[in-house]
Amino acid sequence: MEAELEKAKEEIRRLRNILDVNGISSEPVGVVEADAAGTCSPFNDEVKDRWRSVSEHGLSAEDISRYSRQIIMPGFTAQGQAKLKNASVLVVGLGGLGSPAALYLTAAGIGRLGLVDSDMVEASNLHRQVIHSERTVGTPKVDSAAAACRALNSSITISAHHHGLSPDNALQLVQSYDVVLDCTDNPPSRYLLNDACVASNCPLVSGAGIGLEGQLAVYNYGQESCCYRCMFPTPRQAGQCQRCADAGVLGVVPGIIGCMQALEAIKIITGVGTVLTKLLLFDASAASFHGMKLPARKPGCAACGTSPTELRARIGAMDRKAFTAEAHDAGPTPLSLLASTARIAAADLAAKLPPAHGASPGCSESYKEGYVLVDVRPPHEFAFGSLPGAMNLPWSQSSWSAHVPELLRLCAPAEEADAKAASRPIFVICRRGNDSQRAVSVLHDAGLKDAYDVKGGLVAWRADVDPEFPAY
Amino acid sequence: MKVQVMFFASAREVAGVSNVELQLDEGTDTQILLRTLVSQYPTLNEILPTIVIALNEEYLEGTSSLKDGDCVALIPPISGG
Numbered sequence: 003m004e005a006e007l008e009k010a011k012e013e014i015r016r017l018r019n020i021l022d023v024n025g026i027s028s029e030p031v032g033v034v035e036a037d038a039a040g041t042c043s044p045f046n047d048e049v050k051d052r053w054r055s056v057s058e059h060g061l062s063a064e065d066i067s068r069y070s071r072q073i074i075m076p077g078f079t080a081q082g083q084a085k086l087k088n089a090s091v092l093v094v095g096l097g098g099l100g101s102p103a104a105l106y107l108t109a110a111g112i113g114r115l116g117l118v119d120s121d122m123v124e125a126s127n128l129h130r131q132v133i134h135s136e137r138t139v140g141t142p143k144v145d146s147a148a149a150a151c152r153a154l155n156s157s158i159t160i161s162a163h164h165h166g167l168s169p170d171n172a173l174q175l176v177q178s179y180d181v182v183l184d185c186t187d188n189p190p191s192r193y194l195l196n197d198a199c200v201a202s203n204c205p206l207v208s209g210a211g212i213g214l215e216g217q218l219a220v221y222n223y224g225q226e227s228c229c230y231r232c233m234f235p236t237p238r239q240a241g242q243c244q245r246c247a248d249a250g251v252l253g254v255v256p257g258i259i260g261c262m263q264a265l266e267a268i269k270i271i272t273g274v275g276t277v278l279t280k281l282l283l284f285d286a287s288a289a290s291f292h293g294m295k296l297p298a299r300k301p302g303c304a305a306c307g308t309s310p311t312e313l314r315a316r317i318g319a320m321d322r323k324a325f326t327a328e329a330h331d332a333g334p335t336p337l338s339l340l341a342s343t344a345r346i347a348a349a350d351l352a353a354k355l356p357p358a359h360g361a362s363p364g365c366s367e368s369y370k371e372g373y374v375l376v377d378v379r380p381p382h383e384f385a386f387g388s389l390p391g392a393m394n395l396p397w398s399q400s401s402w403s404a405h406v407p408e409l410l411r412l413c414a415p416a417e418e419a420d421a422k423a424a425s426r427p428i429f430v431i432c433r434r435g436n437d438s439q440r441a442v443s444v445l446h447d448a449g450l451k452d453a454y455d456v457k458g459g460l461v462a463w464r465a466d467v468d469p470e471f472p473a474y
Numbered sequence: 475m476k477v478q479v480m481f482f483a484s485a486r487e488v489a490g491v492s493n494v495e496l497q498l499d500e501g502t503d504t505q506i507l508l509r510t511l512v513s514q515y516p517t518l519n520e521i522l523p524t525i526v527i528a529l530n531e532e533y534l535e536g537t538s539s540l541k542d543g544d545c546v547a548l549i550p551p552i553s554g555g
Contacts, residue, residue, distance in 0.1 A: 099555045187555035212554030215483055233533075234551045236523045251554055281526075281533075283482055283549065288492070292480070294528035294549065297535060 059084040065157075069111050082272035083111060089271040090114035092179035094167050094195055096121075096143040098256030099209045099263060100185030101133035106264035108151040112271075114159040115151060116179055119143040120166025126474065130253030167191050169320040172198035181267045184208040184230075185260060189237050190324040194317065196221065196230035200305045201313040205270055206230065209263040211256030212249050216284035218262050219296065220277055222306065223270065228297050231305040233281065248334070255286050336458075339439040344446070346454045348462040351429055356390060374412050374428045378402070378441045379460075383433065387472045389463070397437035406448045413450065428453040435459040475500060475542035477507065485525060485548040488517045498540065504529065505537045507546060518548075525550045 059080040066073060069083050091112050093104045096119040107115055121143050123134040131143075138146035144162040151160050165171060167186070176182055176198040184195050184206055192208070199206040205223040208230060210216065221229045262282070269275050280293035301307050308316070354373060377388050378397035388394070395405045413426045428445060430453065432438040438455040445453035456463070464471040480493045489511075498507065504527060512519045527534040528547040540546075 095555050097555045185555050187553060189551075189553050192551075192553060210552040210554055212483065212552045215486075215552060217483075217552055233526060234524060238521075238524045238551065238553075249554065256555060280531075281549065283547075285482075285492070292547065293531055294526070294547065295532045297533040 061087065065111070072110065077274050078272065082274055085272045086111050086268065087113045089181070090116065090179045091267050091271075092116035092118065092175060092182045093185055094118045094175075094183065094191070095185035095187060096131070096133060096147045097127065097185060097187055098130035098211060098251060098253060099260035100183070101131045101147070102257050102260035103183050103185055103209075103264040103267075104147055104151055105133055105154065106261055107267065108155045108158060108160075110264070110268055111155065112158060112267075114161065114179075116161045116163060116175065117144045117147050117151075118163040118167055118175065119147070120164065130251060130256055132253075132257065166325070167194060168325045169194060169317050169322060172317060173201060173314060176202045176204050179204065181270050182206050183263050183267060185263065190320075192230060193237060194320060194325065197305045197313055197317050200229050200231075201310045201317065203310075207263045207266045207270070209256070209259040211259045211284075212251050214252055214255060214286040216255050216259035216286070218259050218266070218278065218282040218284070219280070220266050220270070221296075223277060226298055227279075228299045229303060229306040232297060232300040232303045235304065252286060255284070258284060258286075334434065334436055336434070337436045337439050339443055340446075340455055344442060344454055345439075345457045346429060347457050348466045351431075351456050351463075352467045354429075373426050374409065376409070376428060376430045376441070378430060378432045378437050383474075386474060389431065389460075392431070395441075397432065397441055399440070402441055403444050403448065406445065406450070409445065409450065410448075413452070425452060429456055430454070431456040431463070432459045434461050475502075475540070477502075477540055477542075478545045479507070479511065480545065480547040482548060483550045483552045484521050485518065485550050488521065489515050501539075503537050503539050504534060504546060507540065511548075521550055 061069075061080055061084055065083065065087070066080065072078050073080050073083050089112060091107050091114075093100045093107070093116065096104065096117060100117075100119070104115060104117060119142075123131070123138045123141055123143055123146050125136075125139050127134060128136065128139075133150045134143065134146045135150075138149070142164060144164050148160050148162040151158070163171075163175060167175070172194050176195070182195065182199050182204050184192055186192055186195065196206060196208075198204075199222050203222075205227075206221045206229070208217075208219050208221055210218075219230075219233070221227060221233075266278055269277050280295050283292040283294070284290075285292065299306050305313060355375075375389060375392045377384055377392040377394050379394070380396050381394060384392075384394040384396075395402070409428060413428060428442075428450060430438040430441045430445075432441075435455060435458045438459060442453045442455045458465075460471060461473075464473055475498055476495055477498050478493060478495050481489045481491065486492055496507070496510070498510075502510075508522070508527075512522065526549045528549060529538055529540075530545055531547075
């Protein structure tokens with residue numbers, strides 16, 4: 003009998019060891035709950051205390067239950083969950099990348115989540131920035147995102163940083179988190195965040211997405227790991243940067259990269275799996291991933307090859323203007339190629355167009371009205387909407403001058419003897435007023451002096467003339 | 475020898491294709507290859523300073539000789555988010 007009891011005890015010890023190895027509390031949860039409900043417990047207090055003491059991960063029964071589907075994975079365990087609960091992640095940028103990243107980190111049970119963005123939610127964000135909703139259009143993105151995260155998981159701590167990332171707050175923000183996610187949409191923020199992470203010895207999970215392509219890399223993770231500046235030491239010049247507002251983006255693409263950013267952050271924190279050591283390239287058009295093994299840290303790097311003190315000083319001296327919301331939203335820098343006499347305001351153009359706006363007969367026939375209206379946007383943008391009678395001759399640096407003979411003919415048709423008709427002005431319009439100036443310069447060079455660019459393009463047209471014109 | 479060239483992001487926009495296979499003379503290195511590509515796609519020159527080159531999925535520092543079957547990738551940074 004005694005031998006059997008000893009055998010049973012041994013079996014219990016063996017089973018409890020298995021549970022502990024898997025990180026699952028061997029505390030008999032159901033029994034304790036029954037006891038709290040006032041029903042009889044088969045165990046006395048001494049036994050219960052002894053059983054309760056084996057749980058060292060600090061998770062509650064609710065935690066175990068809520069996160070059971072990831073805890074139950076042999077490689078993850080309650081220890082992994084506890085590491086998440088005790089860790090903090092800063093998500094900088096709550097757009098196409100930051101939306102899914104913040105949601106998945108929240109769902110996974112990260113202990114503290116920092117959210118940074120100074121923008122407001124716009125309707126054009128919603129196709130990819132899935133953390134926001136129609137109801138939050140016009141409100142700050144951090145508030146919209148924080149509310150969505152709280153609704154998903156009320157047990158985590160969420161810090162909403164309204165002021166956006168700047169050289170004044172970058173170091174302070176980064177220093178108080180374990181992992182940083184770069185979900186920003188502009189090069190100055192990417193370099194600033196990198197430098198702040200290097201100076202603070204904080205891993206940086208960097209994601210980017212545009213069009214049908216995405217990029218993902220983990221920088222500054224351990225002593226050997228290179229940083230963003232090692233990879234891309236030469237910042238791109240203004241005008242070379244592809245932005246979602248100009249180049250377009252299929253919403254799922256940053257969604258996939260943002261999910262992977264959350265995944266790498268979870269791997270860094272929990273130690274599950276192997277953290278990415280490549281620059282991962284996602285090609286959505288071919289449904290393929292390519293990788294490039296990252297180089298080792300570069301001794302001459304302007305960030306990780308510099309002393310933290312020097313780097314902090316450099317961050318403090320960065321140009322503040324590059325980080326304002328205006329700098330991000332303004333699109334390409336407006337050009338001033340033409341003399342003011344060769345430019346016309348949108349409202350002045352409106353006065354010259356046929357009064358029944360939108361009901362004008364056929365496209366490409368504006369010359370019948372005594373002027374020629376040329377829209378130099380790409381055909382797919384022209385298809386969004388165009389001004390009455392406008393003809394679409396998309397701008398191209400190398401080949402636009404080929405349109406000159408046609409425009410010469412339209413301006414001064416040989417068959418018309420009327421001198422008035424022979425000097426039709428040409429108005430050139432584009433989205434924002436840069437390409438239209440380039441096109442007018444070509445016309446001026448070809449001798450067509452009566453050519454004008456519409457200042458500020460269709461953006462100005464929408465603002466000053468027709469609020470119904472589609473914004474994009 | 476045949477070398478495959480893969481274009482990503484703005485390099486893909488400039489080239490108008492995602493990849494090409496080039497027949498190159500023996501002894502051609504990555505620097506000569508890049509010069510050939512720039513002469514074929516002149517706009518590439520503008521973005522070249524920011525582009526990272528990968529040779530057979532490894533980051534390439536400086537110049538390397540090429541052999542038959544190599545794969546060279548032109549990877550500009552993207553910033554969208």
